[in-house]
Amino acid sequence: MSADVSATPDPAPGGTTVADVVAALDTAYPRGLAESWDAVGLVCGDPAERVDRVLVCVDPVADTVDEAFEIGAQLIVAHHPLLLRGVHGVPADTTKGSLVHRLIRGGVGLFCAHTNADSADPGVSDALAEAIGLRVQRPLAPHAEGARTGLGRIGVLPEAEPFAAFVDRVGAALPATVPGVHGAGDPDRPIRTVAVSGGAGDSFLATATAEGVDAYVTADLRHHPAGEHLEQSGTVPALVGVTHWASEWPWCGQAAEVIRAAGNVEVHVSTRCTDPWNVRANGSTK
Known part of the structure; x- marks a missing residue:
């Protein structure tokens, strides 16, 4: 008897998936609470993929994406949306498009909980x-x-x-x-x-x-x-x-606890300051 090639094997047998983490976050921060203008939820990533390590941050920017790759995270959970305003494309030669391409190529998902988490x-x-x-x-x-x-x-x-x-x-x-x-x-x-x-x-x-x-x-x-x-x-x-x-950084610890309760997942809270201000007049820097 030939194998059923239509059957899709579970890519994460016995493990926690992106969908599991998303479900936990949606329960804690229902999307129905988001403002009408907001963009929340899974930006990229396969819900069926296994997740062993998650990075929680305020801003999905180059620095925190770098951090996710450095620690081997399969998912970033951010407060601020990456694509808040409507877009018609994400070419890799744009700032946000380049991040989307990096994430997809590297197998890292991105989930955002914004005004629903507020x-x-x-x-x-x-x-x-x-x-x-x-x-x-x-x-x-x-x-x-x-x-x-x-x-x-x-x-x-x-x-x-x-x-x-x-x-x-x-x-x-x-x-x-x-x-x-x-x-x-x-x-x-x-x-x-x-x-x-x-x-x-x-x-x-x-x-x-x-x-x-x-x-x-x-x-x-x-x-x-x-x-x-x-x-x-x-x-x-x-x-x-x-x-x-x-x-908004204290929320990262709160969200981390929600994710830990979703399954056997290692959660890192980013401490990288993503404020744009990095130099004071007296010469001090962050």
Whole structure:
């Protein structure tokens, strides 16, 4: 009797597959939570392929792709999408196209969990809040009244501390970057309730003010929105600005635990800083 050539053998007998990891990530960070403009999910890679090693990072860029090859990873799990805007091709002579070609040729898959990971419970801002030492109470911008999902988080410190000490707390909790951590507010102001938003969050300045928090921690604060916020009459939250990468890096550890629970997979969290800022005026570099 001739063999059934139509049968497809399992390429990962007894092992964890890309599909297994994707299923675990989709459960933790449901794609339905993603914003309508976002691009999440598997960018490249064969769901049936076996996965023994995964790299988790914030940005899928040349440096982290290099790292994946260096450690022998079969899958990269990134927060930021590689192909966020619609494309009609990925030629190898373009920046992003060259990465796609490298990944496919090297047998490395890429999965992205972006705004779905921002809004999930727990998600990106929960990881940021935990790193700072906050006890999370609720989302800053919930999807619905009373919902646990939504963007940003509001939490409380174990006890109040001066704003200057709180800025130091944030700086110590997050990985070092060249721009560092900066605060805007009365250094002696007691801080107890805090809003956080991983990534660019100055669109929630008014929301944080309406919630009556003492401080707001986020990334990419712009001059005019921050200045106008602080110039308002009445009490407004003090501001703590961090870099985009640093604010979202704590999520990598959270996602790593999700992946480890999916099967017998070795997970590495990238510590390579992918902020674009790498030189300060005093000559220090990252």
